[in-house]
Amino acid sequence: MIVLQGVSKIYPGGIKALDNVDISIPEREFAFLVGPSGAGKSTFIKLLIRDEIATSGRVFVNHQDVGRLKKKQIPYFRRKIGVVFQDFKLLPYKTVRENVAFPLQVHGILDWKIIQPRVDAVLDLVGLPDCQDRFPDQLSGGEQQRVAVARALIHTPLILIADEPTGNLDPNTAWEIVQLLIKINSYGTTILMATHNREIVDMLRRRVIHIDHGRIVRDEQEGAYHAA
Amino acid sequence: MAAFSVTTTGVMLLMLGAFLVVIASLNVTLRALETKIDVVAYIKDSADPAQVDNLRDSLSQNADVASVRYVSKAEALARMRQTLGDKAQLLAQVQGNPLPASLEVQLKFATSAPAIAEQLQRQASIEEVDYKRDVVERLLAITGFLRLAGSLIVAGLAAIALFIMMNTTRIAMYARRPEIEIMKLVGATDWFVRWPFIFEGMFLGLLGGVVTVAVIALGYQPMLERVSALLTFLPLAFDPTFLPRLLALLLGAGALIGAAGSYISVRKFLDA
Numbered sequence: 001m002i003v004l005q006g007v008s009k010i011y012p013g014g015i016k017a018l019d020n021v022d023i024s025i026p027e028r029e030f031a032f033l034v035g036p037s038g039a040g041k042s043t044f045i046k047l048l049i050r051d052e053i054a055t056s057g058r059v060f061v062n063h064q065d066v067g068r069l070k071k072k073q074i075p076y077f078r079r080k081i082g083v084v085f086q087d088f089k090l091l092p093y094k095t096v097r098e099n100v101a102f103p104l105q106v107h108g109i110l111d112w113k114i115i116q117p118r119v120d121a122v123l124d125l126v127g128l129p130d131c132q133d134r135f136p137d138q139l140s141g142g143e144q145q146r147v148a149v150a151r152a153l154i155h156t157p158l159i160l161i162a163d164e165p166t167g168n169l170d171p172n173t174a175w176e177i178v179q180l181l182i183k184i185n186s187y188g189t190t191i192l193m194a195t196h197n198r199e200i201v202d203m204l205r206r207r208v209i210h211i212d213h214g215r216i217v218r219d220e221q222e223g224a225y226h227a228a
Numbered sequence: 229m230a231a232f233s234v235t236t237t238g239v240m241l242l243m244l245g246a247f248l249v250v251i252a253s254l255n256v257t258l259r260a261l262e263t264k265i266d267v268v269a270y271i272k273d274s275a276d277p278a279q280v281d282n283l284r285d286s287l288s289q290n291a292d293v294a295s296v297r298y299v300s301k302a303e304a305l306a307r308m309r310q311t312l313g314d315k316a317q318l319l320a321q322v323q324g325n326p327l328p329a330s331l332e333v334q335l336k337f338a339t340s341a342p343a344i345a346e347q348l349q350r351q352a353s354i355e356e357v358d359y360k361r362d363v364v365e366r367l368l369a370i371t372g373f374l375r376l377a378g379s380l381i382v383a384g385l386a387a388i389a390l391f392i393m394m395n396t397t398r399i400a401m402y403a404r405r406p407e408i409e410i411m412k413l414v415g416a417t418d419w420f421v422r423w424p425f426i427f428e429g430m431f432l433g434l435l436g437g438v439v440t441v442a443v444i445a446l447g448y449q450p451m452l453e454r455v456s457a458l459l460t461f462l463p464l465a466f467d468p469t470f471l472p473r474l475l476a477l478l479l480g481a482g483a484l485i486g487a488a489g490s491y492i493s494v495r496k497f498l499d500a
Contacts, residue, residue: 049413072417079415089410103414155414 007057035211082152086164142173233396237436240389275353292340393489433486
């Protein structure tokens with residue numbers, strides 16, 4: 001679950017990216033974060049993964065006060081969150097298997113007897129059981145994003161944050177990725193997806209949080225991309 | 229870039245090694261010169277021989293003294309005769325033996341010369357004490373300067389090698405920025421990110437050390453012979469354990485500089 005209480009973020013130079021934001025996303029929810037470029041979506045996400053710290057207000061993720069985490073606690077905090085990006089952020093010189101296994105290795109799990117079954121399971125879940133030995137550049141965009149989702153899920157996070165996950169994909173592929181996220185949500189993972197993809201938002205009728213100029217201008221259950 | 233930093237570290241270590249060799253040989257030479265400094269105490273003709281014996285015994289028990297030698301009046305005269313060579317017949321003009329007996333005190337360290345000289349001067353049986361005051365002082369000044377200058381140069385070279393290693397690591401880290409970004413994103417601790425770079429730096433430093441050690445191990449003996457041939461008047465007898473110790477030191481210094489340079493760079497990078 002995600003809670004923001006009176007959160008503002010002002011960057012050096014006085015740019016106000018978020019302005020007194022209050023929001024609560026309960027466990028198991030699937031929420032879209034929409035709004036024009038520069039509205040504050042990226043800042044919102046950066047605050048959740050402690051890439052930035054709120055100038056004022058408090059951010060809670062998984063019941064932890066994110067702004068008050070000590071530097072040493074940050075890695076352990078992040079291990080409970082999965083993140084997917086528009087540009088996939090896969091390591092080009094690692095195979096699919098190695099990319100997906102990477103978070104586990106980073107967490108200190110080095111025994112492939114433990115890693116391999118989990119890699120098999122998540123790649124099965126994202127629908128890519130047969131390309132573990134391929135490199136990212138041998139895959140299509142949609143396949144690469146599936147690998148990225150698999151990597152974000154391998155450590156069974158409570159929350160999956162997707163920042164424009166369909167931004168680089170054609171409509172059909174985008175739709176497949178969203179279907180995948182819905183499936184993951186149905187297993188109990190809270191999902192927050194920032195997007196510009198109007199069709200997907202309108203089709204799914206999930207919660208829509210609309211940000212503009214750093215403020216929440218609309219927050220609707222079963223919402224559409226634009227206000228009705 | 230890695231090759232560049234290995235080479236630079238190697239060159240730095242080589243210069244460091246060369247300086248250490250020079251300083252070590254200077255130390256040996258200076259030590260040799262220092263022990264050549266004698267304090268000569270001329271004994272009054274009227275002195276009580278028992279008193280002189282006592283003095284001689286107490287001197288040889290002094291920790292700063294290497295050896296004490298009693299030179300009798302007759303021996304002094306014989307030396308004079310030898311020094312004069314074919315002009316020795318001049319001595320025939322002299323009535324009796326005008327030369328005093330003396331105690332020749334050889335010191336372990338030149339620094340103790342003034343104190344020993346003063347101590348001797350206070351003895352009733354001693355007429356006069358002589359030591360090469362200005363030579364001692366100049367020698368001490370030179371030794372001190374060389375040791376200071378050497379240490380400064382070595383410290384400066386180490387700083388340069390460290391700086392180059394820092395930059396190498398920084399470039400390596402920039403090249404692997406996406407990987408580091410992903411590591412941090414999926415919850416890598418700072419140490420998890422740091423270790424590989426620190427090992428890499430250590431490895432590069434060690435590699436530079438190996439190159440240096442190879443060069444020094446091959447070049448040391450011929451160079452020593454050359455120098456000894458040039459400076460025949462100086463004893464260049466080296467401690468045989470010096471070379472292995474130097475090589476171990478250079479390897480250690482290479483690894484340390486590599487690891488330290490990387491560590492500083494990685495810290496800066498991760499805190500930024």
